[in-house]
Amino acid sequence: MRSYIALSGALLALLISFLVLTNVPFFSGLYRNLGSFFAEISGRAAKMVDKPIRKMANYYEMYVDLVEAKREVIELRKKVELLSLENQRLKELERENRKLKMILEISESMKERTLVANVVGEDIKSWYKGIIIDKGKESGIAQKMPVICPKGLVGQVVEANRGSSKIMVINDTNSAVDVYVEGKEIRGVAEGTGFSTLKLKYVKKNEDVEIGDTLITSGKDGIFPRGIPVGIVVNVNKKTGGVFSDIAVVPFSDYRLLDYVLVLTR
Amino acid sequence: MLEVSLSAFYLFFITTLHSVLLKYFSFDFLKFDVAIPLLVYQTFFRRINWACVFAIISGFIQEGFSTCPPGTFVFTKVSIFLLCLLVRERFFIESEQTFALLCGLFYILESLVTIGLSLIMGGLTSSYMNIFTYLMPNGVFTALFSMILYRFFLRFNQIPGEKEWE
Numbered sequence: 239m240r241s242y243i244a245l246s247g248a249l250l251a252l253l254i255s256f257l258v259l260t261n262v263p264f265f266s267g268l269y270r271n272l273g274s275f276f277a278e279i280s281g282r283a284a285k286m287v288d289k290p291i292r293k294m295a296n297y298y299e300m301y302v303d304l305v306e307a308k309r310e311v312i313e314l315r316k317k318v319e320l321l322s323l324e325n326q327r328l329k330e331l332e333r334e335n336r337k338l339k340m341i342l343e344i345s346e347s348m349k350e351r352t353l354v355a356n357v358v359g360e361d362i363k364s365w366y367k368g369i370i371i372d373k374g375k376e377s378g379i380a381q382k383m384p385v386i387c388p389k390g391l392v393g394q395v396v397e398a399n400r401g402s403s404k405i406m407v408i409n410d411t412n413s414a415v416d417v418y419v420e421g422k423e424i425r426g427v428a429e430g431t432g433f434s435t436l437k438l439k440y441v442k443k444n445e446d447v448e449i450g451d452t453l454i455t456s457g458k459d460g461i462f463p464r465g466i467p468v469g470i471v472v473n474v475n476k477k478t479g480g481v482f483s484d485i486a487v488v489p490f491s492d493y494r495l496l497d498y499v500l501v502l503t504r
Numbered sequence: 505m506l507e508v509s510l511s512a513f514y515l516f517f518i519t520t521l522h523s524v525l526l527k528y529f530s531f532d533f534l535k536f537d538v539a540i541p542l543l544v545y546q547t548f549f550r551r552i553n554w555a556c557v558f559a560i561i562s563g564f565i566q567e568g569f570s571t572c573p574p575g576t577f578v579f580t581k582v583s584i585f586l587l588c589l590l591v592r593e594r595f596f597i598e599s600e601q602t603f604a605l606l607c608g609l610f611y612i613l614e615s616l617v618t619i620g621l622s623l624i625m626g627g628l629t630s631s632y633m634n635i636f637t638y639l640m641p642n643g644v645f646t647a648l649f650s651m652i653l654y655r656f657f658l659r660f661n662q663i664p665g666e667k668e669w670e
Contacts, residue, residue, distance in 0.1 A: 244556040245589065251560050251582045258575035259625060266574070273567055273574050280568030283520040291524055359523035361570050364532040364638040365618060368571030370523065396571050406571045411634055432634025494530035 274399050278374075281402020284359035285372045303329065340388040341498055353377055353501045358402070360494075367410040367432065368393075369493055373501065374401045382461050384502045390467035390490030391415065391455060392499050403501075407493040408436060408468070416459035417468050420452045428453060428468055428487055436469055438485035443476045447485060463502065508554040511542050512561045523569045533641035537614065539566055539581060541607045541650035545657060547588035548597055559585035576621065583617045584610050600654040608647030615639050 257265040307325070341354055355377075359370035373379055375398050385392040385405050393407035406413055413430040417438070426441040441447055451471040457464030473486035518538045526535065539562040546555035563578030570577065587610065597603050615635050622632065 241552055241589070244552040245586075247553070247556045248559065248582050248586050248589075251556075252579060252586070255563070255575040255579040255582065259573060259579065259621070269574055273564065276564045276568040279516075280520065280523075280565070283516070284524055284569070287520050287524045288527070291528065295528055357527060359520075359569065360526040360530060362519060362523050362526065362535060362538075362566060363570050363572065364535040364642060365615075365635050366571045369527070370569070404571045410571065412573075433637075494527075 277397060278399040281370055281399055284370050288358040351503045353503050355499055355501055357496050357499060367407045369405045371403050371405060371499060374399045374403050376400050378503050379403050379501055384462045386466055386500050387491045387496055392491050392493060394461055408489055415462060415468060416456045417453040418456045419447055420454050425456060436487040436489055438487050441483050441485060442481055443483050447471060447474055449474060453487060507550060508558050511558055515539055515542055515562055516565050519565055519569055532638050536642050536645035536649055537611050540610050540646055541653045543584060544588055544607055544610060547585060548592055556585055580614050580617050584614055587613060600651045603654045604647040604651045607650035608643045611643040611646040612639055
């Protein structure tokens with residue numbers, strides 16, 4: 239009897255989740271409320287857990303710096319121990335300062351209103367490429383807002399909760415960005431592959447795309463403003479069948495190394 | 505009820521830690537599934553009604569930490585629960601190795617369910633290579649994690665000598 243209850247419950251859950259996946263409005267609406275409740279808690283929990291881990295990581299970095307400093311001090315026969323420790327601390331501050339300055343510079347140069355957010359987590363599945371940031375609706379973030387870093391485009395907001403948001407990065411297989419080859423006005427679509435490279439699609443074989451060309455956003459997809467650097471062309475294959483070239487692109491931003499991102503809130 | 509709540513809390517805690525740590529040690533092969541061993545444990549050794557509830561909750565928890573389309577993980581976790589129910593009648597877990605083997609296999613099955621779902625939906629994921637590439641490494645890491653978990657359950661005497669038949 240019990241197994242029948244479990245079985246029917248499971249089949250019902252399976253059916254509802256399938257209807258949500260197919261975007262049936264009634265079920266999607268209900269599910270969105272429940273899902274965002276869990277996502278909200280997840281975001282806040284990630285923010286909480288990230289704080290001590292970030293501190294520990296900073297201490298570890300400082301520890302590594304200290305070990306290096308110690309070696310230097312031994313080499314200098316411990317004459318400048320205090321000085322070199324102070325120097326290390328300053329280096330750490332300078333590195334942090336440089337990072338923040340770059341973000342500030344890019345923030346001032348953008349016409350759109352920008353918001354700096356901390357990256358607090360990463361997607362737990364290798365199938366999807368995404369990050370979690372510590373700012374959400376409370377800070378004015380909404381779905382489909384572009385996310386950048388000092389090096390270039392990172393991705394877009396796919397879910398904004400009250401205190402946190404989920405970002406789909408451009409490497410995700412569901413991501414597609416309308417781009418121009420800089421200086422050549424050749425247009426294409428940079429699609430994620432799920433790996434570290436992107437694929438530049440819909441560029442005809444007779445068009446002059448070369449290794450080393452840089453891609454910038456075209457501004458024509460209605461999500462990303464024009465001129466944000468996307469990546470660099472690393473391979474062009476025109477020997478494949480069909481009308482279009484097979485082009486591989488390495489994105490300028492590596493989402494795995496990000497501590498801060500900028501959200502263009504328009 | 506209490507056991508499912510504890511398992512859900514434990515899953516939530518581990519998943520939060522997993523997501524945050526992945527930011528610092530970002531390797532795709534380390535993105536193993538934390539929920540599958542708990543789900544297999546619940547279905548095989550505890551009451552299946554609560555295991556069904558746990559399957560749904562674990563789907564929601566995992567979706568909270570992923571950019572997947574809504575409904576994906578609830579669908580895959582409930583599918584794994586149903587497969588577990590099928591296997592439960594024919595398979596006996598007597599050691600951590602069999603538990604790990606089963607968890608690894610269920611991870612692979614979950615990936616295949618996701619690919620199947622993608623094929624049906626058309627456009628959920630455009631590249632199946634991404635899922636296939638990490639299928640084996642993530643399956644192996646899920647199995648290794650489940651061995652640790654099995655020892656944990658054994659230490660706290662949570663695994664009965666005989667399977668609880670309904």
